[in-house]
Amino acid sequence: MFFDxxxxxxxxxxVAGYVIFFVVTAIYVASLFIRAxxxxxxxxxxxxxEEEQAAPAVEVASPPRVAPKPRAARAKTSKARTxxxxxxxxxxx
Amino acid sequence: MQAKPxxxxxxxxxxxxxxxxxxxxxxxxxxxxxxxxxxxxVFYFHVATAWTGLLGFVAAGVAGILYLIRKEERWDIIxxxxxxISLVFFFITIVLGSIWARPVWNAWWTWDPRxxxxxxxxxxxxxxxxxxxxxxxxxxxxxxxxxxxILGAISAPxxxxxxxxxxxxxxxxxxxxxxGAQGTFAxxxxxxxxxxxxxxxxxxxxVDLFWNRILLGRLSARVEELKLSxxx
Numbered sequence: 001m002f003f004d005x006x007x008x009x010x011x012x013x014x015v016a017g018y019v020i021f022f023v024v025t026a027i028y029v030a031s032l033f034i035r036a037x038x039x040x041x042x043x044x045x046x047x048x049x050e051e052e053q054a055a056p057a058v059e060v061a062s063p064p065r066v067a068p069k070p071r072a073a074r075a076k077t078s079k080a081r082t083x084x085x086x087x088x089x090x091x092x093x
Numbered sequence: 094m095q096a097k098p099x100x101x102x103x104x105x106x107x108x109x110x111x112x113x114x115x116x117x118x119x120x121x122x123x124x125x126x127x128x129x130x131x132x133x134x135v136f137y138f139h140v141a142t143a144w145t146g147l148l149g150f151v152a153a154g155v156a157g158i159l160y161l162i163r164k165e166e167r168w169d170i171i172x173x174x175x176x177x178i179s180l181v182f183f184f185i186t187i188v189l190g191s192i193w194a195r196p197v198w199n200a201w202w203t204w205d206p207r208x209x210x211x212x213x214x215x216x217x218x219x220x221x222x223x224x225x226x227x228x229x230x231x232x233x234x235x236x237x238x239x240x241x242x243i244l245g246a247i248s249a250p251x252x253x254x255x256x257x258x259x260x261x262x263x264x265x266x267x268x269x270x271x272x273g274a275q276g277t278f279a280x281x282x283x284x285x286x287x288x289x290x291x292x293x294x295x296x297x298x299x300v301d302l303f304w305n306r307i308l309l310g311r312l313s314a315r316v317e318e319l320k321l322s323x324x325x
Contacts, residue, residue, distance in 0.1 A: 007125060007128065007129065007130035008129075008130045008196065010132035011131040011132075013193065014120075014131040014135055016192055017135040017138070017189045017192045017193070020185070020188055020189070021138055021142075024184065024185055024188075025185070032306065039313055043319065046316065046319040047319065049323050050319065050322065053323065
């Protein structure tokens with residue numbers, strides 16, 4: 001009635017409290033989402049890099065290795081090469 | 094983005110809906126308190142966030158013990174997840190408490206035992222995250238984290254029981270507290286509904302965020318592992 005005590009107006013504090021709660025929670029949830037999407041992107045990039053690293057190693061290994069020529073055959077080819085160079089030098093003279 | 098489990102997606106939606114209902118109950122359903130006015134409505138989320146905050150710190154301590162026993166990386170991931178979420182919730186608790194205290198105690202902050210232990214707990218876990226950043230070796234980091242969270246978990250029961258054991262101005266709503274406490278009130282039936290629903294809601298939200306954060310931790314560990322293998 002007339003002498004009834006009216007509660008003080010503290011609604012501004014209540015509003016501030018709930019605004020802070022929702023803002024902080026939203027920031028945290030957003031940070032979780034952003035971190036997850038960044039990590040997913042990093043994971044894909046790293047997977048690609050790993051595949052690229054693995055691919056050239058296979059190419060190098062794939063061509064069959066040529067067996068080295070025997071010593072006599074190597075000597076023949078070197079003699080032929082020196083004869084050719086001598087002929088070429090004579091022509092130029 | 095990696096695909097989320099369907100159960101987690103459902104839990105995300107349920108958490109949002111529960112939060113909306115809890116906010117409605119706290120802001121509109123619960124009756125206005127006679128002496129403090131509207132600011133008393135902050136109490137519902139203040140206590141609920143404090144509950145989940147302390148729950149997470151204890152969970153981190155348990156994960157720390159399990160890491161030391163089993164030496165499995167997943168316990169380290171769980172431990173960090175629990176600490177991070179609890180830090181956010183406990184920060185909200187402290188801020189909401191401070192906002193409530195301004196019109197009721199006429200001060201934003203006092204070095205009351207409850208407020209002091211709460212601030213120390215928050216700082217202890219901020220330091221935990223900062224110190225972890227400084228350790229590069231993952232095994233050393235996990236071992237350090239485990240021991241730290243086991244010791245840190247002691248601060249949770251201390252913070253909870255301090256208002257029941259020591260002279261304080263912080264009110265105790267459930268159970269008996271110091272008669273000199275300022276801002277005490279008796280809960281009506283409507284207030285109890287809003288209060289217990291908020292406690293339940295925040296427990297569900299904690300589980301949801303915890304699960305999301307564990308998945309993030311696993312993803313982060315996978316990226317770190319791949320980085321090392323690419324660099325080798």
